[in-house]
Amino acid sequence: TETGRRTKRARKGxxxxxxxxxxxxxSELGLGYESDETVRFRYCxxxxxxxxxxxxxxxxxxxxxxxxxxxxxxxxxxxxKDKARYAPCCRPTKFEKKMSFFDNKDRFYTIQNVSARxxxxx
Amino acid sequence: TETGRRTKRARKGxxxxxxxxxxxxxSELGLGYESDETVRFRYCxxxxxxxxxxxxxxxxxxxxxxxxxxxxxxxxxxxxKDKARYAPCCRPTKFEKKMSFFDNKDRFYTIQNVSARxxxxx
Numbered sequence: 001t002e003t004g005r006r007t008k009r010a011r012k013g014x015x016x017x018x019x020x021x022x023x024x025x026x027s028e029l030g031l032g033y034e035s036d037e038t039v040r041f042r043y044c045x046x047x048x049x050x051x052x053x054x055x056x057x058x059x060x061x062x063x064x065x066x067x068x069x070x071x072x073x074x075x076x077x078x079x080x081k082d083k084a085r086y087a088p089c090c091r092p093t094k095f096e097k098k099m100s101f102f103d104n105k106d107r108f109y110t111i112q113n114v115s116a117r118x119x120x121x122x
Numbered sequence: 123t124e125t126g127r128r129t130k131r132a133r134k135g136x137x138x139x140x141x142x143x144x145x146x147x148x149s150e151l152g153l154g155y156e157s158d159e160t161v162r163f164r165y166c167x168x169x170x171x172x173x174x175x176x177x178x179x180x181x182x183x184x185x186x187x188x189x190x191x192x193x194x195x196x197x198x199x200x201x202x203k204d205k206a207r208y209a210p211c212c213r214p215t216k217f218e219k220k221m222s223f224f225d226n227k228d229r230f231y232t233i234q235n236v237s238a239r240x241x242x243x244x
Contacts, residue, residue, distance in 0.1 A: 022184075024184075028183075028184075029176075029180045029183065030179065030180060030182075030183025030184070031176060031179060031180065031183075041180060041184075043177070043180075043181060043184075053217070053234075053235040054151075054153060054233055054234065054235050054236040055165070055214060055217060055235055055236055055237070055238060057152065057153060058151045058152060058153065058163060058165075058236060059165060060152075061150075061151065061152025061153075062144075062146075062150075062152070062163075062165075088211075088213065089210075089211035089213060089244065091210065091211060091244055092177060095175070095177060111176055112175075112176065113175040113176050113177055114175075114176040114177055114180060115177070116177060122211065122213055122244040
């Protein structure tokens, strides 16, 4: 719930960029394969605001990343969007090379760069 | 204007991530130094949508980066925000080690990691 989320956030502060994991079916990956096999999808999520450098502060000051239509909205966004925009990105620094599965017609597939293996503020 | 921007975008397509340069005074960097010396600030800007991998498509499908409050807004954003969110980030891969200048009281400063030296979709 909204209340629960707020409480949690207030207690812990914004979570730093890290690797997360969920279990889902291959179909749920949304890549177009029909398979009820479950896989572990690891992804990167969290904030990188503590890893900002002078570059990011200048970018924030100049609003160089902002489209003209967004400039006026900055104040209303309560800083949330801008923090993400003017900070390093929480992204995979390594991917799992392969993910293999059988689809529901027993065809074998191997797909690449699906799941993250390590995350970083880049 | 909105019309001008659309025309430009339709003609050229979204610009890929690359290094840009502007000349400004040290004061204009917004880092707190008062100096009318001009410096070249290089920064990274542009799209990385052509460098998406399976990971990014899964993230888009799962909306794992979306806060619950933003989910409902997705359709209205015309895809712009989501493209940025579910693609690699256009970020500096190298920084200029140093930027040196005198402030308006003739004090000498050297600051680091201000200007980008190379960009990439990370």
